[in-house]
Amino acid sequence: MESPNHADEDPKLLREHSEMKSFQTSRFTYPEIRVFYRAHPKAEELPSDPAPLPLLVFLHGLGGSMAQFQPLLASLSNNASCLAIDLPGCGLSGFAPKSWAAYSVPALAELLELVIEQHRDRARGQKVVLIAHSMGSALAARLANTYGPHRTISPHVIGVVGICPVASYPKGHRTLRRLLWVPTWLFSLYRMWDQRGGPYSASVTRFVGPEADLPSRELQLRFNRQSRTAVFRRVAWGLLPTTTVDGELVGGLFGEPTWAGLNIPVFLIGGESDHQTPPTDVAHILQVLEKAMLPPQQLPFVSAVSPRNSLRPRRPSADHPPSSPCRNPLALLLTRTLNGGGSSSESARRRTKSPRPPRDDSQTAMPAVPEQPLQPKKVVKSQILGRPAGHALLYTPKTVRTVSGLICNFLSENITGRFDLGWQLQYLSREGKWDVKNLAKWKKVQPVSEPICGIFRAMKTLREIDEDHSPRVFVPKYGNLIKDIIDISHDNPVYDALGLENHGIKYHKFATVSKIPPTDAEVATFVAMVDRVREDQKARAKAEGWEEYAIGVHCHYGFNRTGYFIVCYLVDRMGMDVQNAINTFAEARPNGIRHSHFLDSLFLRYSGVKS
Incomplete structure (x- = not known):
């Protein structure tokens, strides 16, 4: 259970376009980070004024991996260049370094900023759209926040799609912090117990829901088993806020201040049966986004380069409990999110509203080029998929196509119509049908x-x-x-x-x-x-x-x-x-x-x- 999945288990798309890379941030060296990058196959033939088509960047959640985005990548890599990252110790990335500080929110966000900057076309001013799942949505909001510490990347982020997004600080975060003092071997033992029943175990059902089919369950089981306990503990620890002397919560996922600082198109997708990040999280984020943006002094960011040590909690050792361990064994029941990865709308049948060029009788007429604003207007949209959509709606067969269609529509309608694959295919068909x-x-x-x-x-x-x-x-x-x-x-x-x-x-x-x-x-x-x-x-x-x-x-x-x-x-x-x-x-x-x-x-x- 502590070993990542082998590369040959991944679909061909991931195998052919992924590589291991080393990255040096201001504080840490990450020697084995798996990066997926696939350039749009016709990127050089599409319009690049005022900038190339934006880069789509995929960020996974706590205990997840880029493999969870594979169904989406199979679709969206036809629309734009795509980048996905396995965070350190996740998926196929190496578990190094092992310092707890290397897995804090500021450290991971700085790493992501570095990876993105190395892959976007900076010379031609390429913009970025972040597509994230669960915890990754909070990281995406942090990177996109122009009032935050990531001033290198934030001006270039022009859209965020949050799938099963995290709204604010975890409930019971103090208890969960104490729980994370449990040594790795005991944590792993609990996870083994939680995975009894394989695809029908509690660890799988809490993500895919009780109505999920067997293929979805088997996929979730694979993601759960490839998640390392030691990595999970470090990342989960880094996500939790700290309580100041005045009783205020700072650090960690940041919650409301992070989302409030977004002034770009935002699309939130949730599942009615999601018990990890329930639909109420989407509703809460919507309320925050609809309010006036907070001034910079009200955004309590902790710098990724210069962390405020006075607020940073004492971190546990790798495998030993602290002097004040969690005394209540029942607290183990609170580990609803410890195994990685992963209102019904009316039945009126709808289809996409993809922008289309005017119809004419010419076979060879070039369709009009949609505008591509360098700073799209802020728009906030959301969609809650009905039952049985849960936390795994990102990759379960019953929902992933719907999710893909929703994202394509949002990108085309609110960022640039150049994302629309139909328009691209028409634009690229310069010659007559019967040459x-x-x-x-x-x-x-x-x-x-x-x-x-x-x-x-x-x-x-x-x-x-x-x-x-x-x-x-x-x-x-x-x-x-x-x-x-x-x-x-x-x-x-x-x-x-x-x-x-x-x-x-x-x-x-x-x-x-x-x-x-x-x-x-x-x-x-x-x-x-x-x-x-x-x-x-x-x-x-x-x-x-x-x-x-x-x-x-x-x-x-x-x-x-x-x-x-x-x-x-x-x-x-x-x-x-x-x-x-x-x-x-x-x-x-x-x-x-x-x-x-x-x-x-x-x-x-x-x-x-x-x-």
């Missing part, structure tokens, strides 16, 4: 899918002069199986629809924009259109004696937009769960929906959450 490169790609795509629930067949667009997938080839091959075709491509078809209609295959045009998930109105129109087509097909089948018939749907390649519309129909009309509908489409059309922002939009649409 040699795209034609070669199109030729490799399977023309027609297998049947989908006896209703649909997904297709790539036909091409009038193609030797394999033109109307003259399609009719004899599929004319007895597909009786209607819905063309959802934006531009005029590159085939003559009369070649289909002359042979009894009805053609329906419903233009939509590529690269961007369809709107609510477009989905409603598509669903109604399919309903009408199906009714018409029933009548024609009875009159003409058809035994099998389907609706062909195509965009250009028949994966993303086509899949999105078909999945929506399967959910809206067939009553399927969104994941089952996605899987059903992928089984009939191998590889399925390929763009992560389309998948995120689908999960968000059917989550019942308003973005």
Whole structure:
């Protein structure tokens, strides 16, 4: 339980873009810090005036690791350059140094500031958005606070996303401080006892909730077991405030003063079933953020470079209790957060509100470049995901896609529309749809899918002069199986629809924009259109004696937009769960929906959450 996970347990994305680095702060040397960095694959081709696309930085919580962000990184690394850090002794980072002071809030924040500054494009003025979980959200707020001690990085932070954020000082912090005097071996023994039952243990359930599925439980168990007790004790000790002679609390997580100093876009996401950082923490932070910002003299920061020794508590030895140990064994029950890592909205179905360029009839027109303000206006938003969303909503399959979609929307709407992947893909598509490169790609795509629930067949667009997938080839091959075709491509078809209609295959045009998930109105129109087509097909089948018939749907390649519309129909009309509908489409059309922002939009649409 004291060993970190092996690198080969991590997904390919983390393995290929992570490395061990050494960092020297003003007080400590951290010789083995694991850093994940993946530059946006098209960063140099995107606009860089007045600055490059902001860097997304991911900060984990107490006992966590960057591996918990892997599902989010898989999506968001397509939108922007991403940086994630395993804090010392966490994840795969080395447990060094072992000084308790090296794990205090000022020391860890200084380390994070150094890592971020080494990875952002300072020469071109790149800005930073911090995306943090649990305790990491308090560190993010500290780094972003322009009244705090981190003056090097704070002017460049233009957004904070707090997932299951920490609002203020922990309740019972004095008791918890006494509890941390328990020696490591005894602490570890308690944790072993707490993990009885494996994925169904109390240590797992408190994070994922009693309703969690087995894959989520097994993932949480892995994160719990890779968390080192000795590291947990040090970090937890450094997070707790100190009581002054006057009875005031200072140091530690800082709580309200840290959040009050933010004058940038802030988005808070919580879970209704989170018992570690409950939704009330989100409500409390919202109240703080909505108040006037505090003047600098009211923010009791402890400098990361020059700590106020008069306020710093005497720290325990590595493995031995102090002279005044915790006398109450029942205090062990207060260790709700000792094992690492990790109101329902109405059911109205919503989709993303990603900004989109104006629709026009030109294939090659360059979409307008969204503004990218160097200092976005302050906006505060929040979202509480309904049950069973808990403290592990960051990485559990049932919630992570919704979280990803919410974050993408927030970044695009409140920081810069350049974060929107749909806009990026449109901007990067400078050449016509049917140049040699795209034609070669199109030729490799399977023309027609297998049947989908006896209703649909997904297709790539036909091409009038193609030797394999033109109307003259399609009719004899599929004319007895597909009786209607819905063309959802934006531009005029590159085939003559009369070649289909002359042979009894009805053609329906419903233009939509590529690269961007369809709107609510477009989905409603598509669903109604399919309903009408199906009714018409029933009548024609009875009159003409058809035994099998389907609706062909195509965009250009028949994966993303086509899949999105078909999945929506399967959910809206067939009553399927969104994941089952996605899987059903992928089984009939191998590889399925390929763009992560389309998948995120689908999960968000059917989550019942308003973005």
